[in-house]
Amino acid sequence: MVxxxxxxxxxxxxxxxxxxxxxxxxxxxxxxxxxPPRPAEPSSRxxxxxFLLVAVGGTAYFVLFAYQESSARGxxxxxxALTGGRSWxxxxxxxxxIIAIFGLAWALILLRKRIHRNWLWAIGVVIAALLPxxxxxxxxQGHYIVHLISGPxxxxxxxGMRWASAAGFIPFVVVPFVVLNENLKRRFGTxxxxxxxxxxxxxxxxxxxxxxxxxx
Numbered sequence: 537m538v539x540x541x542x543x544x545x546x547x548x549x550x551x552x553x554x555x556x557x558x559x560x561x562x563x564x565x566x567x568x569x570x571x572p573p574r575p576a577e578p579s580s581r582x583x584x585x586x587f588l589l590v591a592v593g594g595t596a597y598f599v600l601f602a603y604q605e606s607s608a609r610g611x612x613x614x615x616x617a618l619t620g621g622r623s624w625x626x627x628x629x630x631x632x633x634i635i636a637i638f639g640l641a642w643a644l645i646l647l648r649k650r651i652h653r654n655w656l657w658a659i660g661v662v663i664a665a666l667l668p669x670x671x672x673x674x675x676x677q678g679h680y681i682v683h684l685i686s687g688p689x690x691x692x693x694x695x696g697m698r699w700a701s702a703a704g705f706i707p708f709v710v711v712p713f714v715v716l717n718e719n720l721k722r723r724f725g726t727x728x729x730x731x732x733x734x735x736x737x738x739x740x741x742x743x744x745x746x747x748x749x750x751x752x
Contacts, residue, residue: 608672609684612693621688627752630696631703631745637663637670638704673697692752699748703741711737 619625640663714733
């Protein structure tokens with residue numbers, strides 16, 4: 537005979553025990569994920585147009601280099617016509633010729649994430665168009681430019697170019713080491729460091745222009 541006390545000591549049966557068999561848990565259903573849509577392939581017409589533009593651009597650039605002395609002579613004659621061949625004016629013209637290349641290169645680097653890609657392409661095209669002419673005007677051993685600059689203010693033009701080369705090349709080498717220096721970043725802060733560096737670069741460029749005018 538089972539007493540009330542023994543009944544109370546018996547543990548309660550769970551739902552699975554009452555059923556006689558334990559029910560296995562169902563595995564979660566994993567629904568297949570649809571693959572991402574394939575990007576649209578460029579049409580044959582767009583591909584042909586791209587190859588045509590590359591071919592035309594390459595041919596035009598080859599022509600620029602082939603006739604770079606003629607373009608350099610025309611550039612100097614144009615500056616002489618604008619300035620009247622005055623020494624100080626030709627010095628500034630030569631200085632601006634080099635600074636234009638470096639300035640556009642800095643614009644391409646600093647504005648690459650801020651302006652539309654079409655503007656970046658336009659800046660790159662201008663740099664590429666000016667580069668053959670500028671390279672033809674840079675004097676170095678075995679490359680004489682007397683026949684390109686002969687005339688009033690020719691020597692002053694070269695003087696301006698030489699000083700501008702220092703104004704453009706030295707910041708291109710020094711500035712990356714300054715703005716990426718961790719100690720300077722912690723001391724001044726990133727934005728303040730960039731501002732001070734830009735101010736020093738502009739000041740240095742002005743000093744080179746003044747030096748070119750004095751030495752011309």
